[in-house]
Amino acid sequence: MDVYDEGSNARHGPDASSRPAPPAQRGAPTDSAEQAEPDVPPGPPEPDVRPGPEPAPVASHAQIQLVGSHARPEPVASLAPPGSYPPGEPRTGIAALSLRYQVGVALALAVVAIGVCVHIGMTFLHVAPANTVTRAHGEAVDDWIYPEFEQNWKLFAPNPLQQNISIQVRAGVRGPDGMTLTTGWYDLSAEDGRAIDGNLLPSHTQQNELRRAWDFFVATHDSENRPVGLRGSLSESYLRRIMVLRLDRDDAVRAATGSSGVIERVQVRSRTSNVPPPEWSREKVSTTPSYRELPWWRVPQDEARGGVR
Structure with missing residues (x-):
């Protein structure tokens, strides 16, 4: 077969369709059907923004307990309403009594307080100078004071x-x-x-x-x-x-x-x-x-x- 034969690839080399396309150049059109874009001068480089580690959650002021120069998060105690107790915590004092006994204790304290106030008032009227109250109720005051509290x-x-x-x-x-x-x-x-x-x-x-x-x-x-x-x-x-x-x-x-x-x-x-x-006295x-x-x-x-x- 002649080298100049039209069906030979010896002169023109292999078929262009069988060779890989060269890499596209910047600004060069890649397809004849696409519209060519004008060359744009390069601008300033964009900042390199990389995702960093996520920030740790910040504890609230009530959850931080200062110890020396360090702070550590502490659990926040729940604010219970007055008179209530957390489940499982034993009650003490008057609160440990039942409602009936609490009412009894309150009445007893009220009676004692009234008695103390009455006694202090009667004693004051007894030692105070004569006044309108003692003139009208002097007999009642004397009956309260005598004989034990004179x-x-x-x-x-x-x-x-x-x-x-x-x-x-x-x-x-x-x-x-x-x-x-x-x-x-x-x-x-x-x-x-x-x-x-x-x-x-x-x-x-x-x-x-x-x-x-x-x-x-x-x-x-x-x-x-x-x-x-x-x-x-x-x-x-x-x-x-x-x-x-x-x-x-x-x-x-x-x-x-x-x-x-x-x-x-x-x-x-x-x-x-x-x-x-005494011995030093001359009294007889x-x-x-x-x-x-x-x-x-x-x-x-x-x-x-x-x-x-």
Whole structure:
């Protein structure tokens, strides 16, 4: 076959359709059918925006607990309404009681608060100067104050007490055989003194009950032991009941009869002696004791077996 033969590829090389197309040049048209675009000068390079790591979630201010210079997230406690408790947490105090008992406690506290307010008000009216309220309701104030809550200023008076006063009592006891025996004198003030001596917290009864009862009696009776006014009989009953209770506490009936018995009557007396002056004083006083004996008092049947219980 001739090299110039039309069917030969020896001169023209392989068919163009069988060769790969050359790479397209910038700005050159790739297809004759497409419209050629004008060349555009290159602009500034576009910023390189690359996706970075996602930001960590920021804890709220209430969830951050500062420890030194570091902060760590802490769980936020839920705000429960007042009076409610989280499930499973035990209740304490009054809240642990049922509704019925809570109402009872509230009523008891209200009664105590009212009683305290009334007592403070009565005491104020008692020690305050005479006014419209005390003139209209002075008897009610006195009934509340006397004899247990009487107020006085003897400790700071110009002439304070300078005497030792002890209260003594004896009783007439009827034994099982019907005979009446008289006990010896019981020094009740000395008993209270022994109970107070060395006691860091002596009771109000040991300190004031007997002394105030005697002061109440003396203030409402004359020198002949006759009552003055309506409060005289009240002071006698008050002092007599204390005597019967104290004799029963000392077991005076068994000491007198050796067995059981009943207190039929009591007699009270006071022993008064002046406090001796100090050694550097030139004052001279008598230290001989003086006695004031009261008449025998019959003990009512409801008090005969140890007083009112």
